Amino acid sequence: MKYGKLKLPLNLKGIIPVLSAPKNVLLPYTLPATYMPKFKQFFRPLVIFYVLVVYVVACFSWWTWFHINNLQTIFDITVEKEKVVYKANNLNPEEVVNAATYKNAHRDLIAKRAMILAEGFVFLLIIGLATYQLHTGIQSEIMLNRQQRNFLLSITHELKSPVAGIRLGLETLLKRGNLDRDVQKKLLNNSLKDADRLQALVENILMAAKIENQSISLSPDEFDFSQLVAETVQKTKDTFAIGRQITADITPDIYINGDRMAVASIVINLIENALKYSPADTPVLVSLKTDNKQAFFRVIDYGPGVTDKEKGKIFKKFYRIGNEDTRRTKGTGLGLYLVxxxxxxxxxxxxxxxxxxxxxxxxVTLPCEVIPEELLIETLVNPDAEPTA
Known part of the structure; x- marks a missing residue:
């Protein structure tokens, strides 16, 4: 059995590479060393950079001190010369401070000293801002590389698992053609579930790529948000959350204007996120309420929770709590970003x-429209009538 190439030719600013598998090999990905950046790759450039910064600041500080000290020396020599002149003319040398020459020299000293200090302040300010910007950029690059590595590790697993499940089911059907019909049906259902899981993953990646490239195209229309949430909850129970308790409290007939597929992605990702990060013996609560102006879609779980520090980060692309090497939960770090x-x-x-x-x-809060009661009565009398706000 031959398997063709699986490619994801996306353009997430170089974050997602093109993955491919040769024929007769089912996604045996091993990450190259170049995809596993370590902090030590940045350590030497960082040390060199900060040594240069310290050297430049030290040199400029010495230059500033030298010039200020030189100005003071010139001023002192000028004053001493004036005192010699005063003594030669039988005048009190201490009265030199009242002379115009002294005042002009002192004024010139203060002006030049202020100019040097102002130039030094501006220079150090520019050096400080540049250092901060470079430091921030380097730290962002380190974080981006870490997230890239985590994403590659997670997506490798996420791609291999459903494809391996589909392959196992199909090979079993081919090698054992005398299986009971119920067993065959079960294998096919499992393969379909794995295919749905793979499709959902690919759709998330494609949608993230479109959002990143600002090329996403939506088809807004009015639809029943209540029905969408109910269908999604039921589908999740039947596929991804078999044996899990999902309790739904949905106010009926809440209509919103939007892209049905995009809103469905919001609902699915939030429910799956709650299922992944909560214990299997705890329920997940899904509710949909309205105040006639806005729809409030809530997903409540009883997992470990999110710290206040992490709450501002979990919606970033590829961000996941913990390290990919030790993390047990599945995911790519795109779900909450898409939401x-x-x-x-x-x-x-x-x-x-x-x-x-x-x-x-x-x-999640979305603008909504509730079907008026009189329109609901008309819809019940005339089932063919389409509800409108």
């Missing part, structure tokens, strides 16, 4: 709060 981006595209907002005593509450 935030798609929510803002729909003129909504998202926030995360603590669910005491443990867990998180993700709340």
């Amino acid at each position: 935030k981006q798609l929510t803002e595209i729909h003129n909504g907002s998202i926030r995360v709060t603590d669910n005491l005593p443990t867990g998180c509450i993700f709340t």
Whole structure:
């Protein structure tokens, strides 16, 4: 059995490389060393850079001190000369401070000293700002490389697992053609679930790429948000969360204007995120409420929660709490990033709060329209009538 190449020709500013698998080999990815940057790669340039900065600052400080000291020496020599002249003319040398020559020399000393100090301050300010910018850029590069490595590790696993499951089911069906029909049906269902999982992963990556390139194209239309949430919860129960308890509290007939597929991605990613980061024996609560102006979609879990420091980071692209080498939960770090981006595209907002005593509450707020009661009655009488706001 031959397997063709699997490629993801995306353009996330060089973050996602093109992955490919040769024929007869099922995604045996091993990450090259170039994809595993370590801090030591940046240590030597950092040391050299900061040594140069210290050297430049020290040289400039010495230059400033030298010139100020030289000006003071010139001024002292000028004063001593004037005192000699005063003594030669039988005048009191101490009265030289009242002479015009002394005042002009002192004024010139103060002006030149102020000029040198001002130039030094501006120079050190520029050096400081440049150092801060370079330091921030280097730290961002280190973080970006770390996130890239984590993303490559996670996506390698996420791609291999469903494809391996599909292959296992199909090979079993080919090698054992005399299996019971129920067993065959079960294998096919498992393969379909793995295919759905793979499709969802690829769709997330493609949507993230489109958002990054500002090329996402949405088709806004009015649809039943309540029905979408109910269908998504049920589908999740039947596929990704078999055996998990998902409790739904959905106010019916909440309509919003937006892209149905994009909003579905918001709902799916939040529910799957709650399932991944909460214990299997705890429930996940999904609610949808409205105040007739806005729809409030909430997903509540009883997992470990998110610290206040991490709450501002979890919506960044590729960001995941912990290290990919020791993390047990699945994911690519794109789910919450997509949720935030798609929510803002729909003129909504998202926030995360603590669910005491443990867990998180993700709340998505979207503009909504509720079907008026008289229109609902008309719809019940005439089922073919389309609901409009």
